[in-house]
Structures are given as C-alpha cells and as structure tokens.
Amino acid sequence: QKEVEQDPGPLSVPEGAIVSLNCTYSNSAFQYFMWYRQYSRKGPELLMYTYSSGNKEDGRFTAQVDKSSKYISLFIRDSQPSDSATYLCAMRKGGSEKLVFGKGTKLTVNP
C-alpha cells in the first residue's frame, strides 16, 4: 500500500460547481498536510496547509483533515475556469525534512 493515495482523475466540472479533491494515507505519523496547485508546465504552488483535524478556510478553498480516518480533502467553492490545474496533496511526518506527495488530480472547470 502506498503511503499517500490520490485519485488522478481527470475531473471535469461546470463553472460554479463545488469541487471535492481527496487523499488518503496509511501512516499515522503524518502530522502536516498541504495542498498544492500546479498549472500545466509550471512548478507547484502552495495553496494551504493544515496541522490539526478539522477545517481551514481561505477564500473559496477549504482544507479538511480527518486524522482518525487518515483522509484529507480540499473543497473549492464557486469553481472558475482559472482553477483548472492539477492538485497535489502532500504530507509530512513530524521532525522530517521531507514531503510525501500524492500523484495529483487533474481538474478541468468548463465555462
């Protein structure tokens, strides 16, 4: 079993839809959770990171962590065509310098 699992999609939604992106993990040592957005042929950019279980909101984006289920989510409200990108989850164990990434989910928001 891989440490981090992420459905690669692709996911296609109409503009204005609520998007739900998810990752599961197997190692309870992961303590920090991040979401990155990567446009085609560009480097990833950090969207959000969370530490504790629960929700964290930033504008149209909400990150959710459920440590008991080893499950994290990113919700995008009122999705826009500019949200079309690949979304990568990433996780980190306490005290580690390394991130472990999911494979990414490719999202397309259609106008």
Add this chain to the structure above:
Amino acid sequence: SQTIHQWPATLVQPVGSPLSLECTVEGTSNPNLYWYRQAAGRGLQLLFYSVGIGQISSEVPQNLSASRPQDRQFILSSKKLLLSDSGFYLCAGEPWGGYNEQFFGPGTRLTVL
C-alpha cells in the same frame, strides 16, 4: 518573498551526455533545498535534499548527484544521461523556520534522446 530560479526551462540532451541543472534562491537564508523529478502519471519523486552547504541527502540511488556549493545554490548533475532520466525537474526551497512552506521553481523539462 522567496523566489526560486531554475535554468534552462527546456533541455534536449543525447544519451550519455553530461547534465548540470542549477537552482538559486532569493529572499531567504539557510533554506532547506530539494530536487524533485516529475514524470507523467508518477507524481513528484524526491531525488535529493540539503539542509546546509555541502550537506546532501540522496533519496534515490541512480546516476544523478547533487551539490550545494553556496547557501542559496543547488546543482543537479549527471556524468552520463540515460533515457530514463527524462522528466520535469523541480527545485524547491523551504525557508529557515518556515516549516511546511515549501515553494517551487518553474522547473526544467529534460528530454534525453
């Protein structure tokens, strides 16, 4: 704000040729630095990371090497490229004290023919 510079943006090299990719960081001191490779459908693979000048940790044994000659410079090298070295190479940095704020450069797309 922190910025990572990488060059070149694209590179086409023959099998067996050497490689040198350079990454420099602006806007922060004593960063942790990382080299990743991204292949289609395989996600981001950590190749090397460095917590300081001359300190290199290798994650994947292969024909690549890394060096950090200066605080904000990180170099990825190979003496002889293989076809399997093709991919999108990304340099990333993490500011000292900026735990979980890893930021990426624009990447170099390498094609080995």
